[in-house]
Amino acid sequence: xxxxxxxxxxxxxxxxxxxxxxxxxxxxxxxxxxxxxxxxxxxxxxxxxxxxxxxxxxxxxxxxxxxxxxxxxxxxxxxxxxxxxxxxxxxxxxxxxxxxxxxxxxxxxxxxxxxxxxxxxxxxxxxxxxxxxxxxxxxxxxxxxxxxxxxxxxxxxxxxxxxxxxxxxxxxxxxxxxxxxxxxxxxxxxxxxxxxxxxxxxxxxxxxxxxxxxxxxxxxxxxxxxxxxxxxxxxxxxxxxxxxxxxxxxxxxxxxxxxxxxxxxxxxxxxxxxxxxxxxxxxxxxxxxxxxxxxxxxxxxxxxxxxxxxxxxxxxxxxxxxxxxxxxxxxxxxxxxxxxxxxxxxxxxxxxxxxxxxxxxxxxxxxxxxxxxxxxxxxxxxxxxxxxxxxxxxxxxxxxxxxxxxxxxxxxxxxxxxxxxxxxxxxxxxxxxxxxxxxxxxxxxxxxxxxxxxxxxxxxxxxxxxxxxxxxxxxxxxxxxxxxxxxxxxxxxxxxxxxxxxxxxxxxxxxxxxxxxxxxxxxxxxxxxxxxxxxxxxxxxxxxxxxxxxxxxxxxxxxxxxxxxxxxxxxxxxxxxxxxxxxxxxxxxxxxxxxxxxxxxxxxxxxxxxxxxxxxxxxxxxxxxxxxxxxxxxxxxxxxxxxxxxxxxxxxxxxxxxxxxxxxxxxxxxxxxxxxxxx
Numbered sequence: 001x002x003x004x005x006x007x008x009x010x011x012x013x014x015x016x017x018x019x020x021x022x023x024x025x026x027x028x029x030x031x032x033x034x035x036x037x038x039x040x041x042x043x044x045x046x047x048x049x050x051x052x053x054x055x056x057x058x059x060x061x062x063x064x065x066x067x068x069x070x071x072x073x074x075x076x077x078x079x080x081x082x083x084x085x086x087x088x089x090x091x092x093x094x095x096x097x098x099x100x101x102x103x104x105x106x107x108x109x110x111x112x113x114x115x116x117x118x119x120x121x122x123x124x125x126x127x128x129x130x131x132x133x134x135x136x137x138x139x140x141x142x143x144x145x146x147x148x149x150x151x152x153x154x155x156x157x158x159x160x161x162x163x164x165x166x167x168x169x170x171x172x173x174x175x176x177x178x179x180x181x182x183x184x185x186x187x188x189x190x191x192x193x194x195x196x197x198x199x200x201x202x203x204x205x206x207x208x209x210x211x212x213x214x215x216x217x218x219x220x221x222x223x224x225x226x227x228x229x230x231x232x233x234x235x236x237x238x239x240x241x242x243x244x245x246x247x248x249x250x251x252x253x254x255x256x257x258x259x260x261x262x263x264x265x266x267x268x269x270x271x272x273x274x275x276x277x278x279x280x281x282x283x284x285x286x287x288x289x290x291x292x293x294x295x296x297x298x299x300x301x302x303x304x305x306x307x308x309x310x311x312x313x314x315x316x317x318x319x320x321x322x323x324x325x326x327x328x329x330x331x332x333x334x335x336x337x338x339x340x341x342x343x344x345x346x347x348x349x350x351x352x353x354x355x356x357x358x359x360x361x362x363x364x365x366x367x368x369x370x371x372x373x374x375x376x377x378x379x380x381x382x383x384x385x386x387x388x389x390x391x392x393x394x395x396x397x398x399x400x401x402x403x404x405x406x407x408x409x410x411x412x413x414x415x416x417x418x419x420x421x422x423x424x425x426x427x428x429x430x431x432x433x434x435x436x437x438x439x440x441x442x443x444x445x446x447x448x449x450x451x452x453x454x455x456x457x458x459x460x461x462x463x464x465x466x467x468x469x470x471x472x473x474x475x476x477x478x479x480x481x482x483x484x485x486x487x488x489x490x491x492x493x494x495x496x497x498x499x500x501x502x503x504x505x506x507x508x509x510x511x512x513x514x515x516x517x518x519x520x521x522x523x524x525x526x527x528x529x530x531x532x533x534x535x536x537x538x539x540x541x542x543x544x545x546x547x548x549x550x551x552x553x554x555x556x557x558x559x560x561x562x563x564x565x566x567x568x569x570x571x572x573x574x575x576x577x578x579x580x581x582x583x584x585x586x587x588x589x590x591x592x593x594x595x596x597x598x599x600x601x602x603x604x605x606x607x608x609x610x611x612x613x614x615x616x617x618x619x620x621x622x623x624x625x626x627x628x629x630x631x632x633x634x635x636x637x638x639x640x641x642x643x644x645x646x647x648x649x650x651x652x653x654x655x656x657x658x659x660x661x662x663x664x665x666x667x668x669x670x671x672x673x674x675x676x677x678x679x
Contacts, residue, residue, distance in 0.1 A: 002059040007048040009526070018045055019065035038072060046076060051528065058155060067115045070122045074129065081153045082130035084119040086196050089189055091136060109186050120196055129153070131201045148201055371482070373475050374398040378483040381407070388412060389420075394479050399471060406476065411445070416506065417499035418447030419476060435464030436635045446473055448506030462507075463631070467515040467541020477504050513628040515541040519635045522551070524644055529560040532571065533643065533650065535632055542580070542624050551576045552625065552632075553595075556653055564649060568657040570626060571597040581622070583615040598622070600657050606664040619665075626661050630654055 007013040022042045038046070053059050066073065073080055087095070096108050123132045131152050138145040149155065365372065376396030383390050389411045396403040409420035423434075423442045438444055438461060450459045465473070481500045483489065490496045517539030525532045532555035540550040553571035556564055574594045577584045586594035587610055599607045611619065633654065637647040 002053075002056040004049070004059055004061045005052045005056075007045070008052045009048050009528070010045075013045060013049065015049060015061045015063060016065075018042070018049060019063055019069070021045075023065055023068060038069075048528075050077065064115070067118050070118065074122075074126060080129070081155060082122070082126070083149065084123055084130055084132045085135045085138065086116055086119060086132065086193075086200070087135045089193055109189060113189060113192060116192055116196055120192070120199060123199060132196070132199050133201055134197075152201060371478050373478040373482060374403075375479050375483075376403070378479060378487065378489070380489060392480070394476065397472075397475060397479060399468070399475060406472070408476065410480070411447075412495070412499045413447070414449050414451075415499060416447060416449050416502045417477070417480075417496070418445050418449070418503070419473060420445045435461055436631075436638055437464065448503060448510065462510065463513055465515060466517045466539055467546050468517070468539070470515055470541070474504070474507060477507075512543055512624050514625055514631070515539075516632075519632050521636055521641050521643070526644055527559075530557050531555065531559060531564070531645065532569075535636075537632065540580075542621050545580065545621065547576070547579055549576065550580060552629070554629070554633075554650060554654060555597075557599075564645070565653040565656060566602045568600045568602075568653045569597050570629070570657065571595045581614070581618045583613065583618045585613065600660045602656055602660070604660055604663055606660055608664065611665070623661070623665070626658060630658070 004015055022038060070082065074082075092108075092112055096105065119132065123130055131149060133145065133148070374396075375394050375398065377394075379393045379395065381391040381393055389409055391409050392407070394406045397406050409422070411418050411420060421444055435444070444461060445458070446462060446465075447458055448462060449455065462470075477500055481497065481504075484493055484496055484500070514537075516537045519538070520536045522534040522536045524534070532553045534551065534553050537550045537552065538548070540547045551573050553569075553573070555569040555571055556567060557569060558567040572581065572584070572595060573592060574584070574586065574596075577596050581596065584596050587597050588595055596610075598610055614622065630651065633647060633651050636643075637651075643650070
């Protein structure tokens, strides 16, 4: 029979630890105790243990703690069989003596009666699923025990036969004598064991054979020694009773002496208290005398101090007069400041309408000139390769938050301008995040020309930019084009203007993708029927929407029935989901809180009811996240972040989700997404 395996979910969980936790946290077990007292959590842990051992043909466990939970295990699994092992009072005495006095006899007897009563009751209620045997008989006849289990319960392992591992307990004459005395002290123990013996299953039907002379001689010697011990006990018993009576008399004498001693002690304590009171009164009188002397000596000092205090009072009055004069000056200054503040407030009130008017004019100007960009000046630092590669510095380039100084190179190839950043000679303001997969490069060229050699790498580089970097590239192109028209730094200007406009058109033609500054794996949830990975996106940008942080979960359900990847999901927790989606609503709720989730099923099913309740703008944002989510997983994989399930399986699941999404929403070209995000 195979030993039980621990839980696959929690390797530290075994049947011993399960029983310890349940019996420690739950109330006492009796006939009225419902099965629900185990609790949903304890019941789930028991299912995990049975799930870990489901591949074994015949397995089981042994635990004295299971006696209190027999009814629970009976109802838990109909194919569970029970071997109820009892022990005789003599063997119980031997085990109790071997415990070294750690347990009181009354508690041990009560535990024996409780466990044997529970096993006997369970045996009579479930005779078809259990056997009741004696531990000593199983120890002496292991083969008979295995045969009886096979005949009564109809189970047998394919390998080695059933064996019971029991603790060896040596029987002695003293144990037998104490068992007889224990029967007189606890008659219910003997009566219960007699009832247990009547219900026990015999290990063998063979008639015992006659014992030989040596066996009979040993039995006779054992009986004679037992009678000798009993006679010695009978001789010592009167002496013990006499000593017990004498001990009682001595105890009474000792109690009288203790009473007299206590009375003498109280008298002595009273005398000592009087002496202490007299000593305290004497000390008080001495202190009062010394205090009088001190008062006489200090009287003269007080007179001198009074004169000194009079002089200090006169000085303080002079200082107070000076403070009053200074206070009057401060009041005058405060009044002047109040008048000035009121004047400034009036001027501020007059400036606010003009400021609002200037703000409205600025908004109208940006609306009528969408390509306008604000900067202080554009400087040419150096030119290489006969003017083909130029180093620039844009001073005070405003990105919507604050101005920056940006240093970069430009190069024109195939009629399109590319921007080069060099990490070996960094400018004062460098990129916040070097693109994923290009950390080994010291120099990157950003050019939206995807044809020819290196076109795929240039596309990957542009898609890997964060939202701030993507905005900065477009601001640089707009600033150069605006400076070309105003400052006329190139002659003729047509080739540069054409290269700049070609770069702008190529960048605007790139489909919208989720851009981010960093991605991290917050947590993983693994369950036999459901798994998810919780991703935290820092600096997420989708179109014109930018969030400092955003959470998204990729999940899969129905794992136990259909395997991983057949029922993919994408989930958005409430904490950050409401910040991005205007029409966010709670589709479901788990232990982490409410969530908006969109479910799919291979080969082509999608929850269109949830999709239809979202606004058009939110469908566009969610579409961008779904189509571009592969970059989140790729960034984690390239960073070496470990995962319990291989990243390739999550990527394959996401690819199926994206395929079904494009199929069901007709967004293969992402034109609809681009239009909604741009609104």
